[in-house]
Amino acid sequence: MTTDATPDAGAPPFVTEGYKPPKATHKARVLPGFRLSLGITLTYLSLIVLIPLAALLARPWEHGLDGVWQAVSDPRVVASLKLTFGTAFAAAVVNLFAGLVVAWVLTRYEFPGKSLLDALVDLPFALPTAVAGVSLCSMYAANGWIGSLFAPLGIKIAYTPLGIFVALIFVGLPFIVRSVQPVLAEFDAEVEEAAQTLGASPMQTAVRVILPSLLPALLTGFSLAFARAVGEYGSVIFIAGNMPFVSEITPLLIVIKLEEFDYAGAAAVAVAMLALSFLSLLVINGVQLLLSKRGRA
Amino acid sequence: MSLVVNNITKCFSDFAALNDVSFQAEPGEFLALLGPSGSGKTTLLRLLAGLDQPDTGTVEFDGADYLKLSARDRRIGMVFQSYALFRHMTVAQNIAFGLNVRPAKDRPSKAEIAATVQRLLKLIQLEDLGKRYPSQLSGGQRQRVALARALAISPRILLLDEPFGALDALVRKDLRRWLRKIHDETGVTTIFVTHDQEEALDLADRVVVLKDGKIEQIGKPLELYRHPQSAFVFEFLGTSNEVPATVTDGVASFDGFTAPAVSPKALSGAQTVRFRPFDAQLSPTGPGFEAKVLSLLPAGSSLRLELQTPDGKVFETQHAHESEASDLKLGDTVFVRPSKVYVF
Numbered sequence: 001m002t003t004d005a006t007p008d009a010g011a012p013p014f015v016t017e018g019y020k021p022p023k024a025t026h027k028a029r030v031l032p033g034f035r036l037s038l039g040i041t042l043t044y045l046s047l048i049v050l051i052p053l054a055a056l057l058a059r060p061w062e063h064g065l066d067g068v069w070q071a072v073s074d075p076r077v078v079a080s081l082k083l084t085f086g087t088a089f090a091a092a093v094v095n096l097f098a099g100l101v102v103a104w105v106l107t108r109y110e111f112p113g114k115s116l117l118d119a120l121v122d123l124p125f126a127l128p129t130a131v132a133g134v135s136l137c138s139m140y141a142a143n144g145w146i147g148s149l150f151a152p153l154g155i156k157i158a159y160t161p162l163g164i165f166v167a168l169i170f171v172g173l174p175f176i177v178r179s180v181q182p183v184l185a186e187f188d189a190e191v192e193e194a195a196q197t198l199g200a201s202p203m204q205t206a207v208r209v210i211l212p213s214l215l216p217a218l219l220t221g222f223s224l225a226f227a228r229a230v231g232e233y234g235s236v237i238f239i240a241g242n243m244p245f246v247s248e249i250t251p252l253l254i255v256i257k258l259e260e261f262d263y264a265g266a267a268a269v270a271v272a273m274l275a276l277s278f279l280s281l282l283v284i285n286g287v288q289l290l291l292s293k294r295g296r297a
Numbered sequence: 298m299s300l301v302v303n304n305i306t307k308c309f310s311d312f313a314a315l316n317d318v319s320f321q322a323e324p325g326e327f328l329a330l331l332g333p334s335g336s337g338k339t340t341l342l343r344l345l346a347g348l349d350q351p352d353t354g355t356v357e358f359d360g361a362d363y364l365k366l367s368a369r370d371r372r373i374g375m376v377f378q379s380y381a382l383f384r385h386m387t388v389a390q391n392i393a394f395g396l397n398v399r400p401a402k403d404r405p406s407k408a409e410i411a412a413t414v415q416r417l418l419k420l421i422q423l424e425d426l427g428k429r430y431p432s433q434l435s436g437g438q439r440q441r442v443a444l445a446r447a448l449a450i451s452p453r454i455l456l457l458d459e460p461f462g463a464l465d466a467l468v469r470k471d472l473r474r475w476l477r478k479i480h481d482e483t484g485v486t487t488i489f490v491t492h493d494q495e496e497a498l499d500l501a502d503r504v505v506v507l508k509d510g511k512i513e514q515i516g517k518p519l520e521l522y523r524h525p526q527s528a529f530v531f532e533f534l535g536t537s538n539e540v541p542a543t544v545t546d547g548v549a550s551f552d553g554f555t556a557p558a559v560s561p562k563a564l565s566g567a568q569t570v571r572f573r574p575f576d577a578q579l580s581p582t583g584p585g586f587e588a589k590v591l592s593l594l595p596a597g598s599s600l601r602l603e604l605q606t607p608d609g610k611v612f613e614t615q616h617a618h619e620s621e622a623s624d625l626k627l628g629d630t631v632f633v634r635p636s637k638v639y640v641f
Contacts, residue, residue: 188379188381190377190378190379190381191381191382191383193346193348193368193375193377193381194375194377194381194382194383194446195383195394195398196347196348196367196368196369197346197347197348197368197369197371197373197374197375197447198394198395198398198446198447198449198450199369199370199372199395199398199399199450200369200394200395200398201369201398204398208394208398209383212383212385212386213384213385215385
């Protein structure tokens with residue numbers, strides 16, 4: 001038996017290079033309480049998210065599939081959906097760049113008033129959106145501080161889709177900054193120095209070394225800002241002007257339908273929005289998964 | 298093509314990390330910067346790489362003033378302690394980075410870069426892993442990739458910061474031999490930082506011993522070992538035992554016996570002398586320092602004893618397995634006689 005060439009199945013294999021110890025699974029974790037915490041999680045998510053959304057899904061069918069289709073394919077609804085998702089996307093894209101710069105400045109440099117600036121970033125989170133909407137509106141109206149600068153150029157901001165875009169940029173900014181900031185702060189200085197010793201210019205280091213490692217965080221911030229912008233109501237309705245087919249966002253349209261006691265129609269539009277949002281987030285998450293696979297695996 | 302470092306001083310706030318440091322590295326030399334943590338060795342390495350600037354002093358390479366050049370332009374390959382690989386790039390992309398970022402007129406063609414990467418992958422024995430990401434590699438493999446990346450730019454000097462620090466003992470020994478081989482093949486002047494005296498003595502052509510930001514001694518490994526210039530160097534390079542003695546003309550006199558005394562200076566009178574574990578003889582009777590056997594352990598090819606004198610001092614001695622020392626038992630009383638001592 002002892003001369004048997006096949007090694008004992010129970011013996012640990014010879015450790016080769018590249019061997020990694022198995023990752024801890026939830027079974028291997030020490031602290032108990034999986035069932036209890038999962039129970040709480042499921043109950044909570046059901047009460048807060050799942051059941052209301054399920055109720056929403058159940059609501060629009062009283063006039064049948066036809067009724068739903070009619071409600072959703074109404075040109076006014078389609079126009080509002082295009083506007084809502086289009087401006088949300090555009091605002092998130094702008095914030096992607098602006099937020100990156102803000103996060104960069106706040107983590108990379110020391111200057112007086114830095115912590116004040118840092119606190120400022122969170123204001124769009126904290127302010128009641130209606131207050132933001134009113135103040136944005138007065139600033140960007142043709143006779144407002146900023147609006148009056150653009151008015152001579154023939155550019156109207158308030159009461160146009162451009163105004164919606166501005167409001168959505170306002171509410172979305174903190175998401176990008178706060179997603180990117182910690183990653184940027186944690187970035188290993190030695191990696192940057194390595195790029196430098198290898199002959200990379202500051203620009204090359206930023207674009208080829210730092211930026212790629214920020215991509216997952218940027219994408220997270222992007223999807224958060226986008227999702228928030230799609231659902232934004234308070235700050236938009238004041239500045240939008242709410243003209244049907246031009247500057248009417250879908251959330252407002254839903255409210256209008258509700259006020260007309262068209263509950264089924266409102267629910268139908270809401271379901272369409274839900275589906276589109278879900279699809280968008282799915283795509284973004286897919287890209288993110290692809291990215292993170294590249295980095296670690 | 299030699300590197301000349303002169304009178305380098307570097308202070309961090311009011312703490313002098315480097316104090317008047319001067320040394321030279323000859324072309325193709327393999328130099329170790331050895332010292333305990335806080336001795337300034339990593340600071341020195343960073344100054345050479347251009348990642349920090351000294352307060353005073355000069356760094357010249359082949360006659361050119363290197364302090365005027367940025368890290369980018371020095372063409373010094375640096376291997377960081379944490380390897381600092383680019384996580385989002387494959388092994389091959391990591392290695393090619395230094396060539397890809399060159400301005401278009403100096404950049405080799407794509408085919409040339411690919412060939413260089415292939416050659417380096419072969420050199421580091423990771424030919425099949427070019428498409429892997431750093432996170433999919435073991436520590437030793439990452440270390441090798443970091444080295445290949447530094448070598449890709451055909452560096453004038455290669456700097457390594459604690460190259461084996463984060464690896465386990467087996468891999469470390471392997472990599473050490475391999476690094477020496479790479480150095481001999483490429484012939485690039487290499488300076489590495491370590492706190493491990495065994496590593497420094499085993500690998501380097503010459504060793505620069507640093508303490509508190511100052512150079513204690515520079516020399517070939519054997520030279521350092523045989524003729525240490527200070528008590529610090531003596532103690533840092535191995536176990537040391539201290540005893541009082543009277544020194545006259547290169548002879549240390551103890552109570553009833555004498556031993557030859559090695560010293561960098563002519564010293565005489567009452568001195569503290571030091572001896573190595575293997576420069577000690579044991580006998581069942583005096584003269585010598587009386588001590589009890591505290592422990593008796595095998596240390597590779599020899600036997601290591603810990604002996605305690607009545608006044609509580611502990612000696613460490615080493616003997617052949619076949620010597621009389623192996624007959625000793627714990628608690629036995631013996632007499633320790635240094636056969637060669639060092640005085641500073």
